[in-house]
Amino acid sequence: xxxxxxxxxxxxxxxxxxxxxxxxxxxxxxxxxxxxxxxxxxxxxxxxxxxxxxxxxxxxxxxxxxxxxxxxxxxxxxxxxxxxxxxxxxxxxxxxxxxxxxxxxxxxxxxxxxxxxxxxxxxxxxxxxxxxxxxxxxxxxxxxxxxxxxxxxxxxxxxxxxxxxxxxxxxxxxxxxxxxxxxxxxxxxxxxxxxxxxxxxxxxxxxxxxxxxxxxxxxxxxx
Numbered sequence: 001x002x003x004x005x006x007x008x009x010x011x012x013x014x015x016x017x018x019x020x021x022x023x024x025x026x027x028x029x030x031x032x033x034x035x036x037x038x039x040x041x042x043x044x045x046x047x048x049x050x051x052x053x054x055x056x057x058x059x060x061x062x063x064x065x066x067x068x069x070x071x072x073x074x075x076x077x078x079x080x081x082x083x084x085x086x087x088x089x090x091x092x093x094x095x096x097x098x099x100x101x102x103x104x105x106x107x108x109x110x111x112x113x114x115x116x117x118x119x120x121x122x123x124x125x126x127x128x129x130x131x132x133x134x135x136x137x138x139x140x141x142x143x144x145x146x147x148x149x150x151x152x153x154x155x156x157x158x159x160x161x162x163x164x165x166x167x168x169x170x171x172x173x174x175x176x177x178x179x180x181x182x183x184x185x186x187x188x189x190x191x192x193x194x195x196x197x198x199x200x201x202x203x204x205x206x207x208x209x210x211x212x213x214x215x216x217x218x219x220x221x222x223x
Contacts, residue, residue, distance in 0.1 A: 001086060002014045005041060009222060013222040014042045016221060016222055017041065017042030017043055017044075017218065017221060017222065018042055018043075018044045018045075019044075019045070020043060020045065020112045020113060020221050021045040021046070021047070021109070021110055021111055021112045021113070022038060022045070022046050022047070022111075022112065022114075022115065022217070023046075023047040023106060023111045023113070023114045023115070024038075024046065024047070024048050024049065024115045025049040025050070025098065025106070025114070025115070025116055025117065025118045025123070025127060026049070026116065026117035026118035026119065026141075027048055027049075027050040027052075027062075027064065027074040027075065027078045027117075028050075028052075028058070028061075028062055028074075028117065028119070028206075029058075029061035029062050029144065029201060029203065029207070029209075029210070030117040030141050030144060030206050030209045030210045030213065031050070031115075031117035031118075031141075031210065032062050032063040032064050032074075032078065033063055033206070033207045033210030033211060034115060034117060034209075034210035034211070034213045035048060035078060035082070035210075036081065036082070036085070037210065037211055037214035038214050038217070038218070039082050039085050039086055039089060040085060041214070041218050042218075043089075043218075044086065044088055044089045044090060045089070045090045046082070046091055046092075047091075047092040047093075047094065047106070047109070047111065048075050048078050048079065048082075048091065048092070048093055049075070049093075049094040049095075049096075049098065049106065049118075050073075050074040050075050050078075050095065050118075051095055051096055051097040051098075052073075052074050053071055053072060053073055053074065054066075054069045054070050054071065054072055054073075054074055054077060055070065056070050060203055061201050061202075061203035061206045061207070063081075063207075064077045064078055064081060073093075073095050074095075075093035075095045076095075078093075079091050079093055092109065094106065097120075097123075098118075098123050098126070099122070099123065099126065103126055103127070106127075106130075107130075107134065107136075111136055112136070112137070112221075113136070113137045113138070113217055113220075114127065114131050114136055114137065114138040114139075115138070115139055115140075115141075115213055115217060116128065116138060116139070116140040116141060117210070121166055121169055124140060124166070124170060125169075125170055125173050127140075128140060128170065128174070129174075129177065129179065132179060132183075137220070138183070139155075139185065139213060139216060139217060140158075140170075140183065140184075140185045140186070141185070141186045141209055141213060142158075142161065142164045142166050142185050142186060142188070143164050143165060143166045143167075143188075143192075144188065144205055144206050144209050145192075145200065145201055146192035146193045146194075146195055146199060146200060147188045147192060147193065147202065147205055148190070148193070148202045148204075148205055149188070149190045149205075150204060150205055150208045152188045152189050152190035153186060153187075153188050153205070153208055153209055153212055154186070154187060154188070155184055155185070155212065155216050156184070156185065156187060157182050157183060157184060157185075158170060158171055158174070158183045158184075158185045158187075161185065161187045161189070162189045163188070163189050163190060163191050163192065164187050164188070164189075167185065167187055170183075184216070186209055186212055186213050186216070188205070
């Protein structure tokens, strides 16, 4: 199924993608698109992590959110979708909320690359610090709510981010913990739209974020 991809990147690189084990945490507006993009571009070994179920409010932006999937576990829906694309994929589903008590669950099997697309800041920090400690490559998505400008999305070191509250919190925690390693994140430097305490979402932006993360990881794997 990868013949056309091989024409672009070569068979050896497709094989490299086939043999890389990727963990994606968060199968939402960003995570769903990026997971599907990884699978369509050669990733066969994948761990998907999300403790949530599909809600009707997800339908404006999440690729797995349909009338037929509302109420189902996101990991189950994503697994079924992946296998419908490529039956040869090896998929591990983790449907638990990840915190300091079960973080080791993510690394019970070998992992080559971690993509953080979850919403919980404490989990993001925990995951980032654990990957840095284990010398596992990780990229992280920052906040995509309250923003609409696709041209403002960029991959950058977290220390160069602006207009992002999540990145600010993570930067401070890493600094306080004496962690100086480079951390690549996807961030928008667009000033957030004021929607008060409600976080609105724009599906072209979340979809673009998922594509950009997948593109970065694919190209980083094949160099």
